[in-house]
Amino acid sequence: MSLFGRVKHQGRELTSRALERHLRLGVTGLSGSGKTAFITSLVHQLTQGDNSGNLPFFDVVQQQRYLGGQLAGQVLAVPRFPLEQNLQYLQQEPPVWPPSTTGWSQLNLQLRYKAGSGVRAHLQSHSELALEIVDYPGEWLLDLPMLTMNYTQWCEFSWQLFSKAHRAETAQPFKQLLQGADINDGSELYVQQLTDSYKQLLAQFHQTAGAYLNQPGRLLIPGELAGAPMLQLFPLLPEQASQNTALAAKLTQHYNSYCKHVIKPFYQRYFSTLDRQVILVDCLSALNAGHAAVTELQQALQLILQSFHYGPSSLLRRLFKPRISRVLFAASKADHVTPEQHKSLTLLLQQLLQQPLKNSQYQAATTEAMAIAAIRASASGFVQVDGLAQPCLSGTAADQKKLNYFPGEVPATVPPQAVFERHKFTFLPLQPLPWHGTSALPHIRMDHVLQFILGDKLR
Ligand SMILES: Nc1nc2c(ncn2[C@@H]2O[C@H](COP(=O)(O)OP(=O)(O)OP(=O)(O)O)[C@@H](O)[C@H]2O)c(=O)[nH]1
Ligand SMILES: [Mg+2]
Structure with missing residues (x-):
């Protein structure tokens, strides 16, 4: 892009930032926490999966005001997030997860919607919101x-x-x-x-x-x-x-x-200008790995969270020193447990973050915690055991074996070391469900995620 083109691009970005028509979303998480799967799903839901049956808690879709999302152009020198390749991995037979990330990349989206109320609803046929998302290897975050x-x-x-x-x-x-x-x-x-x-x-x-x-x-x-x-x-x-x-x-x-x-x-390039943040935490793998792992996960989160600036942003701040105004804490891969365990998983995440958050100024931001699966890889149901209906999951293990099982209970608080000595948590990883690319990607609570992250901007 020429110098003139770049200045024009930056000028447009500043104007839309000032008008709050531009959001930069940070997806933060350690390696393997699910950032790439999350971005792939989020973008797919916004561009292809926007029917109300798939996203019941995303107001703009539910109220039939969402006109669709499109991938937008970006500076050519910036590596593009490999959305299409990731979707291809999921469509393979048997399907596989997209690989671990080895460099940074970005994706820009332009979302179109009809304003629900106010002057814009009467004067404009549609409104737009630009969304910018960056992916990077989790290892770099720890620097x-x-x-x-x-x-x-x-x-x-x-x-x-x-x-x-x-x-x-x-x-x-x-x-x-x-x-x-x-x-x-x-x-x-x-x-x-x-x-x-x-x-x-x-x-x-x-x-x-x-x-x-x-x-x-x-x-x-x-x-x-x-x-x-x-x-x-x-x-x-x-x-x-x-x-x-x-x-x-x-x-x-x-x-x-x-x-x-x-x-x-x-x-400075990727994190200092975030408006909103999703913090993905894979609590279940940490439980599998034992007490020292949970402690180190907490320590890593504490060190990372101190690097971000939270709080409401004034107009000037928004232009020159944006701050994160909304943070979603998400326990990823909730499809590894049965649905009635999601509440405990969310509580565990909150407890795990209690210490790390003590020293960050995140209180200044609006926050929420939830258990999600960006790309659901299991189906949940019940089996009869001694005449009683017991929750269970079905899915495909890494060796392609079909599983039908109860993965175990999730502790609602961080267990003391003694519990790990008596009990081994085994929340199994699963292969993605078969998917042909024509339907929306299966998920758990991505509609809640979208409502929390974008809902107020799409009113
Ligand atoms: N069952 C299930 N597994 C998931 C989900 N999201 C991620 N995974 C699993 O977690 C692995 C890592 O996910 P990624 O999205 O690659 O994680 P990442 O944070 O991008 O990791 P790095 O690129 O290494 O930083 C995947 O290969 C899947 O095995 C999900 O929603 N459900
Ligand atoms: Mg990745």
């Missing part, structure tokens, strides 16, 4: 807390984390490697060798259930930064980090560059 630490603090933080029960054994070989390291060698080759070993450790952590906090995220998923010198980065042991040595100096330099040239621009 945000690094902005609040210096290199030495990061080393302390990392090694404290690596001493936890579910990580200590895996971290031992790298710890030994560092104990024997030549801290006066800051040469390119040596730093790269040690970084390679740390990268292996991070990859192992990445495969460890419940090990969420893996930094720096770009070492796992480098995106366009593959090979950049600042990615030669790993935490020295705390006692090594505080010494004035060639190795510590080099790593401090890389850490500072990484914060300045990678994390800050990423944050």
Whole structure:
């Protein structure tokens, strides 16, 4: 796009922002929490699934005022969210989930509706709302807390984390490697060798259930930064980090560059301008992985939530420093449990977030919590057991086996460690339901999601 084109585009965006005809939605969540599935479903519901039977709690659709959503053009240099490819994965036989995300991408939507009341309802044939959504690998989100630490603090933080029960054994070989390291060698080759070993450790952590906090995220998923010198980065042991040595100096330099040239621009570009936010949390996988996992999930959420600005926005703020005015806390993959467990799942999510939210200013925003499935992969029903109707699910396991089962109860509060020692939670992952692309994507509460996120803007 030419300079003139870009200025015109930005001008249009500022005007519609000022008129509140433009929303930037942030979908926030750790890797695997369901961001990509959520965006795919949300966009599909808004563009194809807008019949009232499919979205009964989305007022604008229910009141037959919704005229449809269309994918809108965007700056050509911005990678586009692979909506069509994702829908193709779901249409395969057997269907598969879209793959984990390896770079950032964006999708712009133009929503058309008839205003329900007021001057616009009489004067205009239709109104429009522009919606902007960004997707990115969850690993990169976890870099945000690094902005609040210096290199030495990061080393302390990392090694404290690596001493936890579910990580200590895996971290031992790298710890030994560092104990024997030549801290006066800051040469390119040596730093790269040690970084390679740390990268292996991070990859192992990445495969460890419940090990969420893996930094720096770009070492796992480098995106366009593959090979950049600042990615030669790993935490020295705390006692090594505080010494004035060639190795510590080099790593401090890389850490500072990484914060300045990678994390800050990423944050400014995608997160500092959000108007609304959906925070997806996969509570069920954390329960499966045990007590240490739930604790680390809580810690990760706490660190992330501190990075966002919440509160109502004045006109000037909206233009230059937008703040998040609505936050939806969503327990994802609610289709992994029977419907009567959704209430407990929502309560669990709220309790899990209680501590993390204490230190954020989110109270200034309008919030809601709910259990959702962006793309429902199970059907729920009842079976007769001893003459009593018991809730059950049916779905397809990862090995394509058909399942008919009761996945278990969801605790309504975060269970103490003793419960995990007695009981193993097994909320099974499921393959998507067969889908031919002609009908709306099956979901749980995406209509509630849309009403909360967009309802007030489509009145
Ligand atoms: N049953 C069910 N599974 C889901 C749903 N959403 C996501 N999943 C599962 O969770 C996995 C991860 O979902 P993604 O949408 O790729 O997660 P993500 O947050 O984009 O992950 P990254 O791209 O790695 O950051 C999927 O491959 C599915 O197995 C859902 O609504 N229902
Ligand atoms: Mg993704």
